[in-house]
Amino acid sequence: MSHTYNPLRTQFLPISQEDLAERGWDSLDFVFISGDAYVDHPSFAAAVIGRVLEAEGYRVGIIAQPDWTNPQSYLALGVPRLAFLVGAGNMDSMVAHYTANRRKRSEDAYSPGGKAGYRPDRATLKYVEGIRSVCKGVPVIIGGIEASLRRLVHYDYWTDKVRRSILLDSKADLLVYGMGEKPITEIARRLAAGEPIHTITDVRGTCVFNYGEPLLDPHCTVRLPDFETVARPDETGKRAYAWHFMLQKEHADPISGKILIEKTDTRWVIQNPPPLPPTTEELDHIYELPYTRQSHPVYQQAGGIPALTEVAFSLVSSRGCYGSCSFCAITFHQGRVVRGRSQKSLLREAALLRELPEFKGYIHDVGGPTANFFRPPCPKQAKGGACTTKECLSPEACSTLRADHREYLEVLRKLRALPGIKKVFIRSGIRFDYLLLDHNFGEAFLEELCAYHVSGQLKVAPEHVSDTVLNIMGKSGNRVYEQFRKKFEAINRKLGLKQYLIPYFIASHPGSGLNEAIELAEYLKKTGFIPDQVQDFYPTPGTLSTAMYYTGLDPRTMGPITVSRGERERKLQRALLQFDKPENWPLVREALIQAGREDLIGNRPNCLIPGTASSAHQKPEAPHKKSEPRSGGGNRPELKHKSRRTPSS
Template sequence: MQKGFLPVSKQDMIEQGIEELDFVYVIGDAYVDHPSFGHAIISRVLEAYGYRVGIISQPDWKDENSIAILGRPRLAFLISGGNMDSMVNHYYVSKKRRSADAYTPGGSMGKRPDHATVVYGNLIRKKFKDVPVIIGGIEASLRRLAHYDYWSNSLKRSILLDSQADLISYGMGERSIVEIAQALESGIDVKDICFIPGTVYRTKDISGITGGRDEQYNAILLPAYEEMVNRPERYAKSFGIQYQNTDPFTARPLVEEYPKGIYVVQNPPQKPLAMEEMDAIYDLPYMRSYHPSYEEKGGVPALAEVKFSLISNRGCFGGCSFCALTFHQGRIVQARSHASIIREAERMIKEPDFKGYIHDVGGPTANFRHPSCQKQLKCGVCQNRQCLFPKPCPNLNVDHQDYRKLLQKLRALPGVKKVFIRSGIRFDYLLADKDDSFFRELVEHHVSGQLKVAPEHISGPVLNRMGKPEKSVYDRFVKKYNRLNKELGKKQFLVPYLMSSHPGSTLKEAVALAEYLRDLGYMPEQVQDFYPTPSTISTVMYSTGIDPFTGNKVYVCRNPHEKNMQRALIQYRNPQNYDLVKEALLKAGREDLIGFGEKCLIKPQNQRKKQSGSKTVELGNQKKVKCKNKNDRVSQKRNRVIRNVHQKKVKK
């Protein structure tokens, strides 16, 4: 393997002595050769196996020639929409378009199309009709079977069909992409590559995978696409089956029928990577930067978030309903060795712009460094049971010592001033550990002034739908965190992530959350309104109004105005939210929270505004009370008194 960026132009190919590429990789992001970017990992893995890979980054989808700048690949085109789903990348939950794209040079918006994977696939098919097309990445992985699309409010077909691709490599993809490459290299027609784990293919003949005696290879027939379109409960049932077949040890092939006798078949996932395999992937010769052609545009903003961070694991057994990680990476945690992470840290320290701070050491959940129990690597995960929800499983292996030792080694490296943890701590798992040594070191060494945690809500019915622990668990965590800070002489804070309008949340639950924040004396600066992204349990509940595991109905807030009210309640102290908060309280029958008592959220309208001459006095905001006579000392003194009283209440 040669050191340097992969070719992005014909001139690069000439300079590197490449006459023909084996794979042309079309990506929706800027080309960043860093292991936090999926396209970098896949291209470097293929290179390590001797394949020549070129990159076409953010081609002009209105010009079919933009897809041909590197010529016709010998084996296949690869496509990835980017590190984020292109629709999430482009739109807020309100469906308003974002103004910037962190994965584009200079942060410019509009350099990739909506539904990028589909558009790129059709662009290739228009120019190269007979070249195999393999799609992957988060966008393809989470849309591999029929899925609800929030932006069009419709049930879309498998992305395999809409993109006109031949195969999907779903999940993380390192193993499956190599097996696909080797199959193509051996001369197997892409239409016959139907045997590789971690892939999805189309066929008109399913006789070989149904009706057999071996249950492991006997496919499950999911509800047909047209049936799910007409009957939402069938889609909910289908997703429940899919969710129970995300484990590589127990999963069976899944078959989804489409009109005209077409079937989309999902093979079981790839087996988890061994530690040595993970190490080999992260030891590949990444340039750890964006392509130099982006320098004049100011680089790629997304790199700054991860450049000085270390990935230590993948997979998550947390099981949050609104998270797609189980569907993408699986529940079995895979980890890198200390030696591999230290090697990467030492390379990072030598970079000229390293200031002594490692920004993060983690993954989907930072404090998961091993499978939740030993049987998972032999028998797989439990199909009908979660590891942490609603209570930690008795078989759960709770141990932070490996992670603690890793952090100690990183702290001891010459040139390292501080090692932070920012990728998220699962607080219920932390509390389940009877040994407090990691918790103490977390508070002492790895918090940058404030620790971000994700209780998400406090209402039991909502937490149950979210797959999150009950409120009392978070309260115990807060108490212990504060105690450790006091013992260590630290003044560090908690920043709780909260979510509004999640399925199951009515105005009643939203008001309860506002009351909790009132008693806490905290108003969050940011609130995440529930975002229905593809292939999560919460999105299925949102789209169907049904729990996919129980079949029970679930309340879903879809009305934009009610969503605004639920969000405003969390930030009820913001004067701009007054009207929405008042309306929400009246609709919820909670007029008792409008008044002057200590438990009230807002004051009555007629007491909030008073007329003084022709000027309106806003007592809720209290920036300044304007009077007709500016020299009226009595009025000025009254203003000061009102402001001081209000400020004291806010501090309390």
């Protein structure tokens, strides 16, 4: 069985001709071209897909971060027998390279030593172009976050334009979207049986293209607005884009979703329905494959791969998320149907961690996109998929939702009891609104969370305090967060612990103008918590919020919505969230005057900044001292596709 292997004796997948010679292989079935460095851990896409195919009997090699300026680098492992697999990495390459304000990043956590520059912009396009230039006739299959979220017409923030499907732009043969283990296994089987790539058109979780309108059953097919219409920069185009997005969202469920077709020039992109969610047994199998759980030794001299640090001793307990935050693309990638692993599998993996020499007794996380979503929220989702016309938690919790932390709590208790385990942390995020809905086990879970699974600070994501903005974000109202905050403080007082909530907030999200940003600043002033760093809204492919940003419409209602587009207003909103910094006072003053809120300028307790230049060295009087410390929350690129902890193919 897969769980009997020893990670200290397992081999890395081959990355060189020397590795092939050591195995006695003269060729490979698949070569995976990856935009990330090769980390053989179940939180990294290339490792997961490689190990899944290996378990099916295929020979797989990895070319990690090839030199895209030298096309011969794609042939380092020879020509694969069945196909090249191409993935830009665990993050969209543009998100990996640029901040929300389009500034170049100097670091890349998925590259050797954390240094930037090891992959190109739009890595999927560049890699396929390079492969095609040196190797004709071999199938090329693209996948991963970058391809998955760009699989159909999409708004591209970095060029401020609507782009075609990445399948057409890349000239690949096939696109795998979502979590790719099931699709790639079926494709491999059919390729190995001699079926040509151009006839593999019906696999769930894939997109293909066709010259001429496809002949499909109209009862099972939905036609999306054409690219030429959606790409128009006028009101007609914006409304078509919003409608296009809602049709995708409506058909993102594997049970009820239909085939989507989209016309671009003379070609048609065909999106097959999503793959069926993995069973618990299938998840157990995937995460217990023989990973070395380390970065490849070739990166040791460069300092290793920083992205491994956070997840090296973490356990992926579930997939999918029914939280449906507007700014998150997880529902378009992993889906809303939640599936969790078995307790036995998680305990086996935890026991395996103890064999690693670097393990010090601390499990860093037990979770997924949302840690306390461990099983489906209602019988309908368990049997028939997610609802297409309503959300589970917003604007109010669905009447059929059954919040239950019992099984997740049992897992945590059993993990804590394992010999050699000193501490089990939870870092992948808690939905506090869901927790409060559990009237049977929620209180016990929160108490044990505070007692055993938090180390001084618990990071949570209320995101805003304006109920108008929260509704647009798909989040519960601010009163829910306040209720949770009070419970958290009460339980820590009961336990005699001094622990703090570290809330994340987003500036300049659609729906948030200066008035809403000021409302948030006033809340921060009142509570005494001011973040060290602020997350600016980042319009990335595959999110409802990005559709709002581009169109100026709420696609759910087609009504107009406030959008902060200019860099100046984004700066003003960001400065308001850090109003206590003297270097921000000119921007804060400009924002307050512009909004007609001069009442917040002065030295009174409610004021945000000093009133005159002569008092600029003095901060306004604080209303009262609060116990929360300043946060080091940081910029969160993972907000756009919370799949950092979970692999994508």
